[in-house]
Amino acid sequence: MPKPDKKYRVAFMVTHPIQYQAPLLRLINADPDIHLKAYFASDFSARHFVDPEFGRSIEWDVPLLDGYEHEVLPVLPGLRYPDDAHFDTWRPFSVGLRQRLRAGRFDALWVHGYARVPHLWAMMAARSAGVRVLLRDETSALGRSPSRSRRGAKQALFTLIDRLVDAYLTIGTMNEQHLRELGVDARKFFRVGYAVDNAWFQARAAAAGSHRTTLRAELGLPADRPIMLYAAKLIGRKAPLDLVQAFGRAMTGVAAEHRxxxxMAGDGDLRPQVEAAIATLELSDSIRLLGFQSQQRLAALYDLCDVFVLPSAHETWGLVVNEVMNAGKPVIASDRVGAARDLVQEGVNGFIYPFGDTEALAARLRDATTDRTRLAAMGVESRRIIDGWGFAQNLAGLKAALAATVGAR
Known part of the structure; x- marks a missing residue:
């Protein structure tokens, strides 16, 4: 049973357990002021499941359901995703939330996401139960040029949503900018920036430091050559082919033994094209495709690299940027990576280049690896910046939203 002296009772509703959110939910639940209960439409992600973009079976190597109260909501007959293995706009369509909000005497419902019909249904259920609604979502206009009709439809949708929402838990600058463009009053914004478990990634990177030589040998890497890292799916919106092309340009005239x-850690439907591009550009000695990597393994790769690159065409945030900054590494990112707007300071801890400009990316790659001492100094700055962007700030933002909407207690 929850402690009776806790100030706020908060319900959290999301499609499924998410590896980045689990440690934040544990932290919130452990706070002396907040009793938290999570409601999921499905728990497929806590089991083996097939990621359609990776095209392979996934099982997370971190606990997703420990340390906080949770429940999988019942689903209307016929509105469960096949094999309960994923979700779409309608499915799974959960029911019973309103009754649970009332029975649990919740003060607020935090809904993660708005684009599914069940999200809207949950907001309306909370309203009818007299419960405040807090909305957190990734929406931004980065890398997208929707038609006038689509813009109009989204504007109309947010006119409805805004009547239901008491506060927006914003993830960053570009998220806030887009919400303002949709007509949302910025006075309803409370920053709960997209973050990762900084302590976890810092500890794993530190532990990996003593095994760098072993990992280099395992991967067949020369001891003295700089390491660049890409960690993302090999799919169109992540633009891995841009990176291969830019790397090829950057290495023009550089002897193979000095490159x-x-x-490239990740997998996806573009892998054959990426392999073909590497072969065509004769870069097989300089580019290694590692396939899907667990979070434990990624932490070791973050520690190993000298610089991280994310060339995405559309990245509402990009939590991988947070992760690698916890290992104290500089970041090169396209201007369509949401995280870059808040976490990458030009020339301080990394570089931002115009998406699609492979010549500009090539120049950044060339410049970055000519001075490894400078790279190391930029990595120190990455660690300093990310230390101020974590779960502690998330908790403070959530409490500010609760005080403003539910009231100070």
Missing amino acids: PVLL
């Missing part, structure tokens, strides 16, 4: 090594 940096580019590690």
Whole structure:
């Protein structure tokens, strides 16, 4: 049973357990002021499941359901996703939330996401139960140029949503900018920036430091060559082919034995094209495709690399940027990566280049690897910046939203 002296009772509703959110939910639940209960439409992600973009079976190597109260909501007959293995706009369509909000005497419902019909249904259920609604979502206009009709439809949708929502838990600058463009009053914004478990990634990176030589040998990497890292799915919106092309340009005229090594961790439907591009550009000695990597393994790769690159065409945030900054590494990102707007300071802890400009990216890659001492100094700045962007700030933002909407207690 929850402690009776806790100030706020908060319900959290999301499609499924998410590996980045689990440690934040544990932290919130452990706070002396907040009793938290999470409601999921499905728990498929806590089991083996097939990620359609990776095209392979996934099982997370971190606990997703420990340390906080949770429940999988019942689903209307016929509105469960096949094999309960994923979700779409309608499915799974959960029911019973309103009764649970009332029975649990919740003060607020935090809804993660707005684009599914069940999200809207949950907001309306909370309203009818007299419960405040807090909305957190990734929406931004980065990398997207929707038609006038689509813009009009989204504007109309947010006119409805805004009547239901008491506060927006914003993830960053571009998220806030887009919400303002949709007509939302900025006085309803409370920053709960997209973050990762900084302590977890810092500890794993530190532990990996003593095994760098072993990992280099395991991957067949020369001891003295800089390491660039890409860690993302090999799919169109992540633009891995841009990176391969830019790397090829950057290495023009550089002897093979002096080139940096580019590690590409991830998998996806573009892998055959990426392999073909590497072969065509004769970069097989300098680019290694590592496939899907667990979070434990990624932490070791973050520690190993000298610089991280994310060339995405559309990235509402990009939590991988947070992760690698916890390992104290500089970041090169396209201007369509949401995280870059808040976490990458030009020339301080990394570089931002115009998406699609492979010549500009090539120049950044060239410049970054000519001075490894400078790279190390930029990595120190990455660690300093990310230390101020974590779960502690998330908790403070949530409490501010609760005080403003439910009232100070």
